[in-house]
Amino acid sequence: MKKQFLLFTLLLITGFTYGQIESGLLFGLTKGTTAEINAITGMEEGQMLYNTDNQEIYVYDGSSWIKTSNSNWLQNGNSASSGSFLGTTNDVGMDIKSNNISLLQFGRRQTLGLTQSYPDYNDNDQYLTYVKGNDGTSALQFQADAADFYKPMFFTNTNGNFRLKGSAAQTDFFEIGSAGTNNAGEVEFIIGDDGAEPFIFKRYDYRDQLKKELFRIQGSSNSQNALPRVGINTGQLANSTLEVNGSVATAITSPGSSLTLNETHHTVLIDSNRSITLPSANTCEGRTYIIKNTHSSAISISTYVDNTGTNSTSVPSNSVVQLQSDGSSWHSITPGTPTITYSQTFSARAYFYNNTWYSPNQTYGLCLYWNQALGTSTSPNYSTTGIAGVPIARNQTLIKFVMKNDFNANPTGIQQINLSVLRGNTYINIGTYNITGGSTSISMHNQDVNFQLQENDMLVWACRTSGGANRYSATSITFEFAY
Known part of the structure; x- marks a missing residue:
């Protein structure tokens, strides 16, 4: 009997385990069409039924029948109502993937791990959309069916650069973005692809x-x-x-002291004794400067090649010079007629007596004795009457002079020559120059002047020894003029 009961029990358990579920035991919902459902009255919140028109389950929320599927994200889309959303209700980032690769993340900057100590990246509570991709790069492309080749796209590359590339007029393209590697960044603007796209x-x-x-x-x-x-x-x-198509402005300055030029300068106005230092020509090929000197004397400047091809280190009085670098030297490109130069030479016995100035003697002219005393002041005491000199027939520049000396005995002290110009009834001092190399042998002194002479001026000069013994010299002086 016990064996029969055990066999019966085993068969009963096996029957429950492998038997089919009977349809009558399934849970069923009240069914109805949309019209029938809308006609129901007296519903209570939480009641459910099955809509045979769209084959979906509805639940009554106390005011209307709602699809239970609207609480889910369906592959074929949802019929959403106001207030519906896709996302999270707590401080957890939302992540959208494809092929198990994260493409879009949404959330707070800190939640997404994107807070940095740099400006604009340090707000923990900034909400943002993070576009991601594979291998540390990402892209965002837009539909543009009319673009034949270059579909519009934002993208990053493996050098950390961010770019925008897109279509233009169907077959052309533009591209804007950062470029470069290893802290050598730049920003590029590209238009293509024929040549003349603006x-x-x-x-x-x-x-x-x-x-x-x-x-x-x-x-x-x-x-x-x-x-x-x-x-x-x-x-x-x-x-x-x-x-x-309009006006152009460049920098212009009137310095109160000597000036070293740089990229902030262009036109420089000089009205007193100032010096100008040019930058190295090899650092600024093509750069131009304009120097205007309204001072009564030439001003000094770094070496440049003048219009005659000669090196010059001054800007003449009352003149303008325009300079441009060719990458190795500064060149005058001052417009105007070709420069004509000529020279005049005067020879005489010149007195170099202790501390007294001596000019050409008005009685003998410029080529016999320079022994007319003009005092012992710092500059000669030229007279407006009874003085020998060179009359100037036109506006021109005294470029330089070369002086030859042959003293009767080796001079002591400092030998000097002063040049001045009589303009109207007033003398203008051009300069006093120390003569180098004086001896009983022939010596030459070459001196740049670059002084602007005017028509009806008279050029005069005088010599002396300062703090030395009396000497005289077989002297010749050659003046070089240009106009």
């Missing part, structure tokens, strides 16, 4: 609601070797590398 900068005016061009940058032609053109207020392709 970058056009415009402004919008609310009054006439028009966009108005400010300036443009483009290639000179649709060719591989198109050259750059920049047009300001041109409205069309510039006719030169730079075309400006």
